[in-house]
Amino acid sequence: MTVRVPARVAAALTRFCGPDWVADLPRRAAERLDAWGLAPAGDPLHGAVSLVLPVTTADGRPAMLKIQPVDAETRGEPDALRAWDGDGCVRLLDHDPGSGDLLLEALDPGRDLDSTIDAHGIDRALETIAGLLTTLNARPGPPGLRRLGPMTERLVARARRLRAAADPPGDLDAALDRWAGVAAAVAPEAGDRLLHWDLHYQNVLAPLPGTGRGPWLAIDPKPLAGDPGYELLPALWNRFPSGPGAERLLRRRFDLLTEATGADRERARAWTLVRVLENTVWSLEEGDTARPAQMLALARALGS
Structure with a gap:
């Protein structure tokens, strides 16, 4: 064929x-x-x-x-x-x-959660993401799955090597140092829950009509075992807000997600900063200068 x-x-x-x-x-x-x-x-x-x-x-x-x-x-x-x-x-x-x-x-590839945001607002989409994360993270990670703790330890080492080799601008250099310190502190207690890793709005689809499934289902996981606080960044970063109120809107998203999932706020903040560090390290390694600015804005919204 x-x-x-x-x-x-x-x-x-x-x-x-x-x-x-x-x-x-x-x-x-x-x-x-x-x-x-x-x-x-x-x-x-x-x-x-x-x-x-x-x-x-x-x-x-x-x-x-x-x-x-x-x-x-x-x-x-x-x-x-x-x-x-x-x-x-x-x-x-x-x-x-x-x-x-x-x-x-x-599933229905023509109906993803992202397509609902303009009509219904992002709060409703965030509530859907939170509900799915609560369900998905309820299970322990299966044996053999990659683990968040060792991943975080390697990330800290990469960040420190990058600072030494790339000489990033002062505000970013200081931020990398802070975020790496947070990551090093939480790595020893990284958790064992089954994580999706990439649950943003386009990775949530509606079922086919008449199947009795849904109303929304997650697709395309890049799974690992770890702390559910590590799951929040995709829904914070996608549809990134702009303008003078961006940090306030990002903080509102974080507040809504942590409240709806029942996450410990400080632990979720720490693991979100680990994701911020991860995105920034990837971007600098690839020569992407736009994403680190967004990560700095997100970290400021979280008080770092």
Whole structure:
């Protein structure tokens, strides 16, 4: 069976996955369709690092075939989806350990939580995110999942090396030092809850009509085991506010999320600053000068 990857999808995936991986996608997709008895049922979709094909299973059910590179972030996705078993998230139907390919229940890709914000306001979206996080974080991380504690210790070391090598501007240099100190302090007690890691508004989809699922379900986790306070940054950072009231709006988002999830405010603040540090280190390593300014604004909103 021939599977064509649209040029726009190939271009988007090449940035993160490389041209060789993208060039091999038609073969991989055709092989998996044949192995699982699937029939294509729509135009290919994509995430930042995945090709998603709408399909119909051999017994006539709609589903989604997800093909992505297997790395430290994606390796635990099938284990996390099995642990959640559809409670608050998309349901895993099948998984090929050799390739990492996933067969997922079909949700509605045209109805994500982000599309509701203009009509209903961001507070309602934040309440939905908080409800999903409360459900998803209720379980312990499965054995073998990456752990937040060691990740944080490595992040502190990277931040300190970066400060020594890159000589960032004074305000950012001082902030990196503060945030690394916070990260070093909380790393020894990093928790064991099953975390999604990337629950922003576009990673929440509505179910298909008539399935009795939802009303909203999380997709595309990059799971790890750790403290639920580490989960809040995507909903704070996405739809980043601008203007003179930006820090006040960010603080309001944080207050709403911590209240709705029942999180310990100071612990959630500390772990959010760890995420701020993580985003800043990535950005500086990649030469991105825009994101650190947003991270500084977010940290100021949190009092750091």
